[in-house]
Amino acid sequence: MALVKRKSDNVLLRTALENFYGAAEELKLPDGITDMLAHSERKTCVSIPVEMDDGSIKVFEGYRVAHNSAVGPSKGGVRFHQDVCLDECEALAFMMTWKCSLAGIPYGGGKGGVCVDPTTLSKKELERLSRTYAARIEPVVGAWTDVPAPDMNTNGQIMTWFMDTISRMRGRLEPAIFTGKPIPLWGSKGRNAATGLGVATCAIELMKVLGKDVKGMKCAIQGFGNVGSFTAKTLADAGAKIVAVSDITGVYYCADGINVAKCFELTGTSPKRLLTGLEKEPGVKMIDEIQSCDCDIFLPCAMEGSLTADNAGRVKAKYVVEGANGPTTPEADAILDQKGILVVPDFLANSGGVVGSYFEWCQDLGGFFWTEEEYNERLLRIMKDNFHRVWDFSKEHNVKMRRAAFLAAIKRVADATEMRGVYL
Numbered sequence: 001m002a003l004v005k006r007k008s009d010n011v012l013l014r015t016a017l018e019n020f021y022g023a024a025e026e027l028k029l030p031d032g033i034t035d036m037l038a039h040s041e042r043k044t045c046v047s048i049p050v051e052m053d054d055g056s057i058k059v060f061e062g063y064r065v066a067h068n069s070a071v072g073p074s075k076g077g078v079r080f081h082q083d084v085c086l087d088e089c090e091a092l093a094f095m096m097t098w099k100c101s102l103a104g105i106p107y108g109g110g111k112g113g114v115c116v117d118p119t120t121l122s123k124k125e126l127e128r129l130s131r132t133y134a135a136r137i138e139p140v141v142g143a144w145t146d147v148p149a150p151d152m153n154t155n156g157q158i159m160t161w162f163m164d165t166i167s168r169m170r171g172r173l174e175p176a177i178f179t180g181k182p183i184p185l186w187g188s189k190g191r192n193a194a195t196g197l198g199v200a201t202c203a204i205e206l207m208k209v210l211g212k213d214v215k216g217m218k219c220a221i222q223g224f225g226n227v228g229s230f231t232a233k234t235l236a237d238a239g240a241k242i243v244a245v246s247d248i249t250g251v252y253y254c255a256d257g258i259n260v261a262k263c264f265e266l267t268g269t270s271p272k273r274l275l276t277g278l279e280k281e282p283g284v285k286m287i288d289e290i291q292s293c294d295c296d297i298f299l300p301c302a303m304e305g306s307l308t309a310d311n312a313g314r315v316k317a318k319y320v321v322e323g324a325n326g327p328t329t330p331e332a333d334a335i336l337d338q339k340g341i342l343v344v345p346d347f348l349a350n351s352g353g354v355v356g357s358y359f360e361w362c363q364d365l366g367g368f369f370w371t372e373e374e375y376n377e378r379l380l381r382i383m384k385d386n387f388h389r390v391w392d393f394s395k396e397h398n399v400k401m402r403r404a405a406f407l408a409a410i411k412r413v414a415d416a417t418e419m420r421g422v423y424l
């Protein structure tokens, strides 16, 4: 029977499916395996009644999707946002399967969320919403089934409410069900810097395979939040020259190199963690656009859609290492390719975050905690291995790194699915 391809009206899910079907064809996957991987194993929808502070009751919609568990439990964040819907969760779960697979960790992809604008809730309302969501998805999450984590607008406090609720329901502590917890509550040392450390490691390894040295390389980093700040610090520590950093307050440029320690000092003392005041440092000036500044490596670490058909033509960097999720539109990707700019794709470069979550889960299952040095040493080893695996695959098959990463990721899950077979 011919394969009937899934379609979706949701742009994120449609794109995820189209990309997957293209890769499945290239890998010559059997139709049955393609069809299995194009469908999620479980899609859970829950209603979440919350008693508001004024005594009224409001009902929110929540979701949890487990896309695939061929190589291990599903893994992926929970987001609280007014645009969350089932299709978006499914698309993001789909992408998590490939990210975990590429990272070589024993997880499939999952994602969840609640359709809510959390800024409209009081802390008590947020706690009641979080706990009721956890209670309603309790039957489908577990350390060996589906392991949620923070995502947009969720954090360590919310993970703690989730863990506490399910632990009480089950009558035993369940620390390994959720990652991204605070350190005293079975969280992990090292997680804060993990994604940035991984992004910078990819840039450093890229220089090595090209026979170059990262020392003195001019780097421009968009976004100085969790990812951007530790990317900047790791690259500066390795001897790179950080010529530009940016955040929502603007773009700060210094041809002689930005003082990264000063950036941490400014964001550390600013209530909204902003870089305001950096323009007063010697040699620093504000410029209009970071994408087109004079640099060797551009690292978008802020938000999706930073490189578009409008600005990609102006990029002067020879290399782009994607710290953010989806920072390059497909049109911009084609332009960068035409210009001969080498791109290290997001789901390779920023996978330090999910590898870090895996480390937290390992520690929680064993009840034995690692030092930050042990954590970083293991993270570096995994990130380097993954970078070289994708680099070698791209050379061997003569494809771009993004394609190589995608094909390698799908192949691992397809092989596992085929080996495990169809149940009964």
Ligand code: NAD
Binding pocket: 195, 222, 223, 224, 225, 226, 227, 228, 246, 247, 248, 249, 301, 302, 303, 304, 323, 324, 325, 326, 350, 351, 353, 354
């Ligand atoms: P964050 O909120 O800590 O920081 C975001 C930074 O980007 C802030 O400095 C903010 O001011 C800046 N920013 C936002 N909009 C901007 C704009 N239009 N122009 C310039 N700067 C802008 O977020 P984060 O955790 O660092 O995440 C950044 C990106 O990395 C997101 O795409 C996220 O999905 C992705 N990511 C994060 C992790 C993680 O572990 N934190 C893991 C994988 C991927």
